[in-house]
Amino acid sequence: MESNPTLRSRAWFGRTDQLGFIHRSWIKNQGHPDHMFDGRPVIGICNTWSELTPCNAHFRILAEMVKRGVYEAGGFPLEFPVMSLGEPIMRPTTMLYRNLVSMDVEESIRANPLDGVVILAGCDKTTPATLMGAASVDLPTIVVSGGPMLNGKYRGRDIGSGTDVWKFTDDVRAGRMSMEEYLEAESCMSRSDGHCMTMGTASTMACMVEALGLTLPSGAAIPAADSRRKRLAHLAGNRIVEMVREGLTLSKILTREAFENAIRVNAAIGGSSNFVVHLLALAGRVGVPLSLDDFDRLGSHLPLLVNLMPSGQYLMEDFYYAGGLPVVIHELRELLHMDALTVTGKSVAENLASPGATVCYNREVIATLDKPFQREAGLAVLRGNLCEDGAIIKPSAASPELLRHRGRAVVFESIEDYHARIDDPDLEVDRDSVLVLKYVGPRGYPGMPEVGNMGLPKKLLEQGVKDMVRISDGRMSGTAFGTVVLHVAPESAVGGTLALVENGDPIELDVPNRRLHLDVPEEELARRRAAWRPPVTPYTERGYARLYVEHVLQANQGADFDFLVGKSGAFIPRDSH
Numbered sequence: 184m185e186s187n188p189t190l191r192s193r194a195w196f197g198r199t200d201q202l203g204f205i206h207r208s209w210i211k212n213q214g215h216p217d218h219m220f221d222g223r224p225v226i227g228i229c230n231t232w233s234e235l236t237p238c239n240a241h242f243r244i245l246a247e248m249v250k251r252g253v254y255e256a257g258g259f260p261l262e263f264p265v266m267s268l269g270e271p272i273m274r275p276t277t278m279l280y281r282n283l284v285s286m287d288v289e290e291s292i293r294a295n296p297l298d299g300v301v302i303l304a305g306c307d308k309t310t311p312a313t314l315m316g317a318a319s320v321d322l323p324t325i326v327v328s329g330g331p332m333l334n335g336k337y338r339g340r341d342i343g344s345g346t347d348v349w350k351f352t353d354d355v356r357a358g359r360m361s362m363e364e365y366l367e368a369e370s371c372m373s374r375s376d377g378h379c380m381t382m383g384t385a386s387t388m389a390c391m392v393e394a395l396g397l398t399l400p401s402g403a404a405i406p407a408a409d410s411r412r413k414r415l416a417h418l419a420g421n422r423i424v425e426m427v428r429e430g431l432t433l434s435k436i437l438t439r440e441a442f443e444n445a446i447r448v449n450a451a452i453g454g455s456s457n458f459v460v461h462l463l464a465l466a467g468r469v470g471v472p473l474s475l476d477d478f479d480r481l482g483s484h485l486p487l488l489v490n491l492m493p494s495g496q497y498l499m500e501d502f503y504y505a506g507g508l509p510v511v512i513h514e515l516r517e518l519l520h521m522d523a524l525t526v527t528g529k530s531v532a533e534n535l536a537s538p539g540a541t542v543c544y545n546r547e548v549i550a551t552l553d554k555p556f557q558r559e560a561g562l563a564v565l566r567g568n569l570c571e572d573g574a575i576i577k578p579s580a581a582s583p584e585l586l587r588h589r590g591r592a593v594v595f596e597s598i599e600d601y602h603a604r605i606d607d608p609d610l611e612v613d614r615d616s617v618l619v620l621k622y623v624g625p626r627g628y629p630g631m632p633e634v635g636n637m638g639l640p641k642k643l644l645e646q647g648v649k650d651m652v653r654i655s656d657g658r659m660s661g662t663a664f665g666t667v668v669l670h671v672a673p674e675s676a677v678g679g680t681l682a683l684v685e686n687g688d689p690i691e692l693d694v695p696n697r698r699l700h701l702d703v704p705e706e707e708l709a710r711r712r713a714a715w716r717p718p719v720t721p722y723t724e725r726g727y728a729r730l731y732v733e734h735v736l737q738a739n740q741g742a743d744f745d746f747l748v749g750k751s752g753a754f755i756p757r758d759s760h
């Protein structure tokens with residue numbers, strides 16, 4: 184076994200003084216023999232396992248598979264926990280804690296004798312949070328996603344995480360589904376290990392990781408319950424040890440080209456709108472210039488190649504059996520930087536070179552470039568007096584007839600106000616109204632929750648209305664759909680024009696021309712602006728939430744903390760004793 188004096192773990196384990204004794208001796212209480220400290224690469228397994236993060240609840244076994252691979256390749260694996268973020272459980276929103284987890288990950292890696300890192304991530308925010316933290320250290324790093332759940336099965340048909348929840352809920356409110364059926368569907372939807380199996384945020388993040396070159400090929404789509412997921416974890420354990428020996432750090436892979444690839448792939452798969460804030464934040468950590476406009480310029484004119492909910496009808500399990508992301512990347516090859524480097528040490532093109540790697544087994548699920556499911560799929564970035572710093576919409580999940588729309592605002596001043604009034608029979612609203620929700624941005628909520636896809640008024644649902652234009656400074660679940668304008672910046676809580684909208688104001692949405700306009704005279708807006716007072720954001724008197732509201736950037740900058748942008752690298756901190 185080599186003793187590599189350049190490994191940072193040698194600053195702990197390679198010493199013969201008292202501190203070397205301390206660093207080794209306590210670790211040996213777990214039964215590790217002397218030769219584990221002989222200079223082999225020490226690999227941290229960053230585990231977001233938690234029973235409160237159901238999508239990541241199977242990660243202890245996955246970590247064991249990674250360890251097999253690390254030992255086999257001559258490394259020394261040490262697993263460590265970080266804070267986990269369970270999307271369906273945490274309040275007020277997991278997004279509030281994404282930056283906190285990134286700090287946990289960054290400091291945990293740097294403070295410890297690690298030479299390389301394997302990230303185990305799955306549920307929505309666990310992927311960007313861990314990656315942002317790892318990027319600010321910049322060691323060799325590979326991601327193992329936990330994999331999607333098996334398809335939901337309800338009364339003879341496939342149902343998708345999230346997407347069918349929104350549909351069932353509307354059905355109950357419109358009287359089309361009984362409470363008994365609704366409760367039965369719960370158990371039918373989430374019936375195996377894994378994360379949401381729609382093309383929601385978790386699957387989007389897994390695809391982002393694969394498109395960025397940060398996971399072994401096929402890493403995005405293998406179901407959590409498929410034994411090939413464990414095999415992938417084992418192989419990732421092999422590979423990270425080699426990556427340390429090669430000095431293949433994260434920043435060598437996270438280039439501008441990799442980010443452009445991720446944007447294009449995200450468009451073609453109909454990925455979540457949440458992709459935008461997370462990719463912007465990640466780019467900020469590694470110093471790659473990336474702006475909101477890049478998403479529109481690079482992605483919005485790409486066709487939809489993947490027929491998965493919420494934009495389509497299939498689920499991640501079908502996607503894997505159809506060939507998964509390598510097939511999509513191959514279809515897009517003329518549009519991607521195929522020479523971009525990946526964690527395999529090879530380029531994107533080289534990764535696809537093995538026989539059969541790009542064969543599509545089901546054209547109902549993955550289309551060709553010339554016969555796509557939709558012509559234009561990517562996220563559109565809107566501008567106008569209602570969103571000077573931008574807003575986004577996912578046209579593939581919207582109603583075509585609403586993409587150009589003028590309607591009168593029905594304003595909700597908070598999420599509580601919305602819940603209290605949305606089903607009021609006297610609410611002045613019709614199918615042409617534009618629902619506006621304020622104070623759900625990063626600073627305003629706090630944490631920019633997924634409330635942007637507000638459910639429609641009951642009385643309109645009963646009339647058969649299925650979609651309306653909705654606008655907010657919040658986000659929406661990647662599993663959701665509808666003509667929903669999100670991430671309005673600047674947000675209402677910092678005095679963005681959104682804060683000034685009043686009931687009855689005409690609003691114009693024009694997605695083809697990328698415009699969102701509040702049709703109120705400038706003098707009137709100036710009058711309202713002068714009278715506006717910022718609302719009090721709950722929970723922010725002390726503690727983490729206070730840090731959050733004092734430092735969070737706006738959505739168009741990825742909602743990272745101002746002081747976390749950039750990286751400090753993998754320096755070795757001062758002696759501890």
Ligand code: FES
Pocket residue numbers: 238269270271305306307344378379383385
């Ligand atoms: Fe965890 Fe959807 S709730 S991925």
Ligand code: MG
Pocket residue numbers: 270307383384633660661662
């Ligand atoms: Mg979500």
